[in-house]
Amino acid sequence: MEQNKENSHCAYIPKISRFWLFFLVPVLFISFFYQLGAYGLLNNNEGLYGEIAREMLESGSYIIPTLNYVPYIEKPPLLYWLIAISYKIFGVNEFAARLIPALSGAAICGSIFVFARRLKMIDVGGFAAVIMATSLGYIIFSRMVFFDGLLTAFLSLSLLSFYTWYNGGQRLFLLLCYGFLGCAVMVKGFVAPVLFGLVVGGFLLWERAFWSKLRKCLDPIGILIFVAIVLPWHLWASLEEEGFSWFYFINEHVLRFLDLREPKDYYTGPLYYYIPRILGYVFPWTPFLGLLALRTQPSQEVLKKFLWLWFLVPLAFFSLSKAKANYYMIVGIVPMCLLVSMKITELLKDNRWCPILVCGLLSVFLGLVLWGGAYFFPIKGFEIYQPKSPYLLFFVAILSVLGMSLFYIKRQGIFMLFSVAAISGGLFITILGSAQQAEDFFSGKEVGSFLASKDEVYFYKNYEELSSIVFYLKKPVTIVDSVSSDLRYGEEKGDSNRFCDSAQMLKEYENRPREEIYMVVHKKSLHDFQNSFLKTKFNILFSKENIFVLERTDLPKKEL
Structure with a gap:
């Protein structure tokens, strides 16, 4: 009788899958692709990585990445390769630059849906995918040119493949696990196998199957796949770029973790640094994390062990590391969403809908308070972020209240999901x-577009804070008195013409008396510039928020 019931349930899976796909596909499109290129690349990381891929496509040199046309070897090149392909297809623009991270974000949501469906937990997969696709922190990072979205995708696929192999024994998934892990290394280096090894090793020890499963894990073909993906570029780069091995393997991997990297291009924080950020990653679903403290009937306990380790290992690793960044713990969002989704489905199965209702109402309330506060009580100095119309707020509030009311009446989780997703x-x-x-x-798009037709453009001191300008210039700049951490290696190893001090700048100025020379200064360095002897040689032409564009003083005035 039980077997017939299971077969009957399985017969309905395609229909349930179509329902979830009907709900999930538009959510994925809006979250990850809607107006993806509607605003300029942001300074700092987006400008840096978008420009590296552009230079790679322009030069045809795909082994040693360059930034401002000097070597930049902090990370492996897979992200740059994929963005360069995107540029080739869609042109060099914001949409093409952000497409790869956006695809990564959508792919993870789809992957956990397929993973859960394979384990006959299709509602868990649907809930988890929608929660991820409507978590604002995750959406924002997935729409930015960062390594961590692509790293999260490949590391997640590797761990999901491993568990699928562990649960079912199909060798194909073990081989896929090795392949995805190799790709994760090619995104952000050897932090991927370290995290993978700690998660899998801890899981096998917890399951008391370490040695028996470890022997099966070490598949010769899988190892060969991993080596074939990882070794060629690392070997080629080591042979082509003198100093690569020490800078990349030691300085970038080991010394960064120990807070001994030179130059220091990151910031530190307390042990609890990632706790508030994790809460922000999943907003407005944050209250639902409290459901994990509730007891429910035991189910899928082995999977839960695996997911908890998947979340806690990166949390411990990055918390202990001296180098901190807002986005590092994005790698832990997949297990978090799966655990929350499993808890929701277990509570619904036990007819314990009240905790879910409370969390849903709290999520809706917090979302409306944040939104309404931004509209009705804008913070002084931040009026530019004030929502322009209350009508969308009222419409979404009505939808959310309707959704929670239907959940209260029908006791079906989809209504709660719809309500919070609407917020x-x-x-x-x-x-x-x-x-x-x-x-x-945030972006130097307008400044870069204005300066693109000019012959000589200089940056004063800063590069990272002005990086998006170079993307729109589509040519190198010369940096005066550089304080750039990202360009330090390139400054020492690359083209010295890309860097000069103030004295050299003054000499260049005097040797080219009638040529247009433009200087770009970030607000944080404007005081230093005004106190330097270059001050008398340049006038402020115009400014855009934090960016000041200066022209030489001895040329006739022109209309902008």
């Missing part, structure tokens, strides 16, 4: 509009 969608559209309004504050 997330409204907040996301508002954030997207604010990003477009504040483009000049």
Whole structure:
């Protein structure tokens, strides 16, 4: 009888899958692809990585990445390769630059849905995929040119493949595990196998199957696949670039973890640094994390062990590491969403809908308070981020209240999911509009477009804070008195013409008396510039938020 019941349940899976796909596909499109190129590349990371891929495509040199046309070897090149392919297909623009991280974000959501469906937990997969796709922190990072979105995708696929192999024994998934792990290394280096090894090793020890499963894990073909993906570029780069091995393997991997890297291009933080950030990653679903403290009927206990280790190992690793960044713990969002989704389905199965209702109402309330506060009580100095119309707020509030009311009446989780997703969608559209309004504050697109036709462009001291300008210039700049950490290696190993001090700049200025020379200064360095002897040689032509464009003083004035 039980077997017939299971077969009957399986017969309905395609229909249930179609329902979830009907709900999930538009959510994925809006979250990851809607107006993906609607605003300029942001300074710092987006400008850096988008420009590296552009230079790679322009030069045809795919082994040693360059930034401002000097070597940049902090990370492996897989992200740059994929973005360069995107540029080749769609042109060099914001959409093409962000497409790879966005695809990574959507792919992870789809992958956990397929993974859970394979384990006959299709509702868990649907809940987890929608929660991830409507978590604002995750959406924002997935729409930015970062390594960590692609790293999360490949590391997650590797761990999901491992568990599928562990659970079912199919060798194909073990081989896929090795392949995805190799790709993760090619995204961000050897942090991927370290995290993978700690998670899998801890899981096998917990299951008391370490030695028996370890022998089966060490598949010769799988190892060969991993080596074939990882070794060629690392070997080629070591042979082609003198100093690569020490800088990449020791300085970038080991010394960064120990806070001994030179130059120091990161910031540190306390042990609890990632706790508030994790809460922000999944907003407005944050209250649902509290459900994990509730007891439910035991089910899928082995999978839960694996997921908890998957979350806690990166948390411990990055918390202990001296180098911190807001986005490092994105790698832990997949197990977090799966654990929350499993808890929701278990509570619904036990007819314990009240905790879910409370969490849903709290999520809706917090979302509306944040949104309404931004509209009705904008913070002084941040008016540019104020939502422009209350109508979307009222409409989403009505939808959310309706969804929670239906959940209360019907006791079906899909209504709660719809309610919180509506709040997330409204907040996301508002954030997207604010990003477009504040483009000049975060991006140098307009400045770069203006200077693109000029012959000589100099940056004073800063590069990272002005990096998006170079993407729109589509040519190198010369940096005066550089303080750039990202360009330090290139400054020492690359083209010395890309760097000069103030005295050399003054000499260049005097040797070219009638040529246009433009200087770009970030607000943080404007005081230093005004106190230097270059001050008398340049006038401020115009400014855009934090960026000042200066022209030489001895040329006739022109209309902008």
